[in-house]
Amino acid sequence: MTLIDSNRMKASEFGKRLGIGVRVAGRVAHQHAQQRAAAASHQPASAAAAQPSAPPVLPSAAEIHAIKQQARQKTHKITRAAGRGVGGFLRPFSRVGGILWLEITGAFFALFALFFAQDLWRTHLNYAQGPLHQRFLLSAALTALFAYLSASSFWRARRK
Numbered sequence: 001m002t003l004i005d006s007n008r009m010k011a012s013e014f015g016k017r018l019g020i021g022v023r024v025a026g027r028v029a030h031q032h033a034q035q036r037a038a039a040a041s042h043q044p045a046s047a048a049a050a051q052p053s054a055p056p057v058l059p060s061a062a063e064i065h066a067i068k069q070q071a072r073q074k075t076h077k078i079t080r081a082a083g084r085g086v087g088g089f090l091r092p093f094s095r096v097g098g099i100l101w102l103e104i105t106g107a108f109f110a111l112f113a114l115f116f117a118q119d120l121w122r123t124h125l126n127y128a129q130g131p132l133h134q135r136f137l138l139s140a141a142l143t144a145l146f147a148y149l150s151a152s153s154f155w156r157a158r159r160k
Contacts, residue, residue, distance in 0.1 A: 099157045106153030113146035 059067070120139040126132040 095160065099160050102153050102157035102160070106150045106157065109146050109150035109153060113143055113150055116143040116146060 116139050120136065120143050123132045123136040123139060126136050
């Protein structure tokens with residue numbers, strides 16, 4: 001067992017230690033809250049009643065404007081940081097997504113090319129002249145077009 005292996009912690013051990021830490025922190029926070037409540041209750045009632053309650057002081061328009069400006073700046077910083085984080089997370093997937101998109105597009109073009117190739121085969125006896133001569137020429141052109149689009153899409157995906 002090496003030094004690195006001895007420092008590793010099992011997942012169940014980590015969970016146990018984390019649970020113990022959370023329980024201890026909860027007890028400390030509860031004790032702290034009880035101490036504050038006890039300190040507040042020791043204040044004499046006559047001293048609390050003798051202090052007149054002052055009306056709340058409202059901030060001026062300039063202070064409100066400054067607070068709003070600070071909030072806008074913080075929101076802008078948080079939004080920009082979140083955008084950078086999401087962009088950094090998605091960056092590796094953009095190349096794979098582009099390749100996948102080209103391959104799916106090439107597959108659809110290949111399906112159309114096969115459809116027109118079937119029609120081309122049905123009308124191949126009318127290639128020179130006949131009642132389906134125009135349909136044969138149209139099928140030949142569309143088969144060639146979609147075969148080219150399919151092949152070029154797969155070629156572009158391979159180059160990426």
